[in-house]
Amino acid sequence: xxxxxxxxxxxxxxxxxxxxxxxxxxxxxxxxxxxxxxxxxxxxxxxxxxxxxxxxxxxxxxxxxxxxxxxxxxxxxxxxxxxxxxxxxxxxxxxxxxxxxxxxxxxxxxxxxxxxxxxxxxxxxxxxxxxxxxxxxxxxxxxxxxxxxxxxxxxxxxxxxxxxxxxxxxxxxxxxxxxxxxxxxxxxxxxxxxxxxxxxxxxxxxxxxxxxxxxxxxxxxxxxxxxxxxxxxxxxxxxxxxxxxxxxxxxxxxxxxxxxxxxxxxxxx
Numbered sequence: 001x002x003x004x005x006x007x008x009x010x011x012x013x014x015x016x017x018x019x020x021x022x023x024x025x026x027x028x029x030x031x032x033x034x035x036x037x038x039x040x041x042x043x044x045x046x047x048x049x050x051x052x053x054x055x056x057x058x059x060x061x062x063x064x065x066x067x068x069x070x071x072x073x074x075x076x077x078x079x080x081x082x083x084x085x086x087x088x089x090x091x092x093x094x095x096x097x098x099x100x101x102x103x104x105x106x107x108x109x110x111x112x113x114x115x116x117x118x119x120x121x122x123x124x125x126x127x128x129x130x131x132x133x134x135x136x137x138x139x140x141x142x143x144x145x146x147x148x149x150x151x152x153x154x155x156x157x158x159x160x161x162x163x164x165x166x167x168x169x170x171x172x173x174x175x176x177x178x179x180x181x182x183x184x185x186x187x188x189x190x191x192x193x194x195x196x197x198x199x200x201x202x203x204x205x206x207x208x209x210x211x212x213x214x215x216x217x218x219x220x221x222x223x224x225x226x227x228x229x230x231x232x233x234x235x236x237x238x239x240x241x242x243x244x245x246x247x248x249x250x251x252x253x254x255x256x257x258x259x260x261x262x263x264x265x266x267x268x269x
Contacts, residue, residue, distance in 0.1 A: 009131040009152040011056040013144075013199035016048045053199040057128050059154060065112040065119055072181035075153035081124040082204035088250060095120065128202040129192040144194040148187075148208070155184045189268075190251075207251035209268040211241050217258060217267060241266040 059078035063071050076094045080086060081101035089095040100118035108117035129135075135149030189208035194201060211217075242265055243255040249266035257264045 009133050009150070011058070011129055011131045013053040013056070013194075014050045015053045015198060016050045054128075056131065057126055058131060059123075061154065063119065065117070072154065074155050074181055075130055076155070077120065078123055079127045079204060081120045082127060082207070084204050085207040085251065088207070088247065125201065127204065129190070130186075130188075132188065135188075142195065142197070144197075144199050145205075146192045146202075148189045148191075151186045151188045153184060153186050154181055155186065156181050209249070209251040209253035209266070211249065211253050211266040211268050213268045214256070214258060217265070 059075050060073055063069055063073050074094065076089070080089050080095040086095060086098055086101055089098075091098070095101075100120050101124065102121060104117060104121045107114055108122050111117070112119055112122060129146050130151040130153045132149035132151035136145075136147035138145050138147070190204060191206040191208070192202045193205045194203070241249070242263060243249055244264065246253070246255040249255055253266040253268050255264045256267045258267065
């Protein structure tokens with residue numbers, strides 16, 4: 001079993017089934033028995049048969065058509081039309097116009113450059129969880145669920161992480177239009193489900209959130225505008241996660257004021 005910090009990141013899906021007439025998916029060959037009739041547990045063999053359902057899919061590195069043609073594309077933009085997240089992304093950088101999520105005509109699937117076709121609406125049926133490791137997987141109620149893990153995604157890197165900046169831009173003052181998109185390692189708490197019995201098509205049923213829980217924020221993300229002036233109240237949470245209402249936050253996060261300050265930040269419930 002691969003841990004959260006080891007193994008390659010993949011999102012291929014394999015479906016297993018028992019061999020015909022078998023009551024168990026495991027066996028031990030006679031030659032693996034040792035003295036006393038015991039056997040070496042490391043030599044148990046699986047009789048499970050596995051079939052590849054999908055080799056996996058990932059977001060394109062750049063926009064293939066439209067006004068953003070050839071510009072870098074983030075994973076959030078690729079999955080922006082998923083029903084569980086699109087209302088939170090309406091009119092944001094990831095989804096400037098929610099009407100693009102309407103079911104596109106068939107010719108759009110064949111040619112994205114056709115007038116009136118929008119890539120994000122076409123991509124919806126191809127969306128799936130990003131390549132990852134350390135995830136949880138379970139079958140329940142005739143659905144396959146994939147939960148969390150450490151993922152590899154194209155994402156816009158926060159300005160505070162841009163040591164020296166990119167392309168001559170200053171480290172903190174990079175503009176939104178400037179390309180700061182890089183492949184990043186991300187800890188996920190989203191939930192994807194497949195109801196086709198094969199793991200070929202997927203739906204984002206819970207986008208999770210990108211901000212920590214309240215107890216984590218209270219311990220690790222306390223900061224003040226002026227550390228030398230104790231009369232200045234402490235602020236809790238990432239400066240980049242300041243909000244006015246819960247709709248400003250990603251996924252299921254809530255906008256709350258923590259600590260003795262009127263400032264609000266996004267908090268994962």
